[in-house]
Amino acid sequence: MEQLELWFVTGSQHLYGDETLRQVAVNSQAIASALDASPSIPLKVVFKPVLTDPAAVRNLCTEANSSPNCAGLVLWMHTFSPAKMWIGGLTSLNKPIAHLHTQFNRDLPWAEIDMDFMNLNQAAHGDREAGFLHTRLRLARKVIVGHWSDSEVQARLGAWARVVSAWHDMQGARFCRFGDNMREVSVTEGNKVSAEMKFGFSVNTYGVGDLVQVLDAVSDAEIDALCAEYEAIYEVAPELKKGGDHHESLRYGARQEIGIERFLTTGGFKGYTTTFEDLHGLKQLPGLASQRLMAKGYGFGAEGDWKTSALLRFMKVVAEGLPGGTSFMEDYTYHMDPAGPQVLGAHMLEICPSIASAKPKLEIHPLGIGGKDDPVRLVFDAPAGPALNATLVDLGNRFRLIVNEVNAVVPAHPLPNLPVARALWECKPDFKTALASWIYAGGAHHTGFSYSVTTEHLRDFAEIAGIEIVVIDADTKLESLRNELRWNEVYYHLAPGIGR
Numbered sequence: 001m002e003q004l005e006l007w008f009v010t011g012s013q014h015l016y017g018d019e020t021l022r023q024v025a026v027n028s029q030a031i032a033s034a035l036d037a038s039p040s041i042p043l044k045v046v047f048k049p050v051l052t053d054p055a056a057v058r059n060l061c062t063e064a065n066s067s068p069n070c071a072g073l074v075l076w077m078h079t080f081s082p083a084k085m086w087i088g089g090l091t092s093l094n095k096p097i098a099h100l101h102t103q104f105n106r107d108l109p110w111a112e113i114d115m116d117f118m119n120l121n122q123a124a125h126g127d128r129e130a131g132f133l134h135t136r137l138r139l140a141r142k143v144i145v146g147h148w149s150d151s152e153v154q155a156r157l158g159a160w161a162r163v164v165s166a167w168h169d170m171q172g173a174r175f176c177r178f179g180d181n182m183r184e185v186s187v188t189e190g191n192k193v194s195a196e197m198k199f200g201f202s203v204n205t206y207g208v209g210d211l212v213q214v215l216d217a218v219s220d221a222e223i224d225a226l227c228a229e230y231e232a233i234y235e236v237a238p239e240l241k242k243g244g245d246h247h248e249s250l251r252y253g254a255r256q257e258i259g260i261e262r263f264l265t266t267g268g269f270k271g272y273t274t275t276f277e278d279l280h281g282l283k284q285l286p287g288l289a290s291q292r293l294m295a296k297g298y299g300f301g302a303e304g305d306w307k308t309s310a311l312l313r314f315m316k317v318v319a320e321g322l323p324g325g326t327s328f329m330e331d332y333t334y335h336m337d338p339a340g341p342q343v344l345g346a347h348m349l350e351i352c353p354s355i356a357s358a359k360p361k362l363e364i365h366p367l368g369i370g371g372k373d374d375p376v377r378l379v380f381d382a383p384a385g386p387a388l389n390a391t392l393v394d395l396g397n398r399f400r401l402i403v404n405e406v407n408a409v410v411p412a413h414p415l416p417n418l419p420v421a422r423a424l425w426e427c428k429p430d431f432k433t434a435l436a437s438w439i440y441a442g443g444a445h446h447t448g449f450s451y452s453v454t455t456e457h458l459r460d461f462a463e464i465a466g467i468e469i470v471v472i473d474a475d476t477k478l479e480s481l482r483n484e485l486r487w488n489e490v491y492y493h494l495a496p497g498i499g500r
């Protein structure tokens, strides 16, 4: 994130004369510096010379398109800036836009205000001229309103900065599938060509045998070192330690982690999928390896679920440096007590230890599916706190992102016989409304579960990608949501013809 830039782009025009334009540039630089210094904005904010004519706008947009470090543009009209001069540039721009509707002064200088001040500080109408054109062009953008020193304004811009950083990461990203989809499963399927057109990432398959070759080449010394690391940071079960009955299983888990990571780094992959139905030549389902690689920032989807792998990677980049973790998740089973219904989330093995509330235990247990050796895995509980689940589905004519805000809770009782990592949560607005909404919306059982990524981040993502988003939160009413789904069917059917 540190290398990426937001370009702070100010609009004006020539009518006001050189002195006013010099002042516009000075003020604009001051705002750009303040935003650059803001701890809530993780990207560099770079001042760009004030734009006053169509050629300058075109040149800047061309420069932004070809700049590898420019993740997005923040637009602001200090004065009036006749917006037809922006058409040529903005229609060719392929970087995300935030429109910051602000002004240099916070307060009116009641005693001193004169017409020179009025002409210099015209964002109140200059930004409306810009807003009209953005709407006329059907430009995707985030509009942020308020004084630039306002912490809420900086936080909203910072949230967007994280999303454009993750969007930047997604462009050209490669995802690797070891094996295909779990047989007969529908929701994990989808159109990979449409996904590459919409999101900019590619998904391709690789033979498990190719992975096995890489695993076989991992050295004993590398495995010794990784097993020592496991003992240093986890509570390792005695039978897995050196000299224990199952130490070889742990060593094989380490071999898988090293081998898969090597395969991913060699191929330049940002995430991967596995499927328990295609493990030919692998002794265990890679549980520990997938847990550890998620914690390092890789996307992961089980059962061939490449959409969740890509979404999880995106969420990991958004969350970089924020407190709380982000994991692959599956809605597994329910506590249906009317006094407080809850969802128990887990997977066969692959939950990311970034959401562990305490030191994870490294254990070995049988796995009743897949017919392989007992796999090693990290076992832990997730902490209490606000969180969300997000899922990306392919409806045939479009992608839909579905988000449910939840409150994670600590289990009221221990789960001594549950040999996997898990999280427990309560859905907003309530169990029945949330789950009926999720099911009507076609939400998958696989999600990205996060304590750090917010609905605002995911709304910004959907806006940039141009996809549908359905949010289930404290305000959701089931029948209104069902209407939204019906209307969206029509809108997204027609939308490709509504554009400029």
Ligand code: MN
Pocket (backbone or CB within 6 Å): 302, 303, 330, 347, 446
């Ligand atoms: Mn699953």
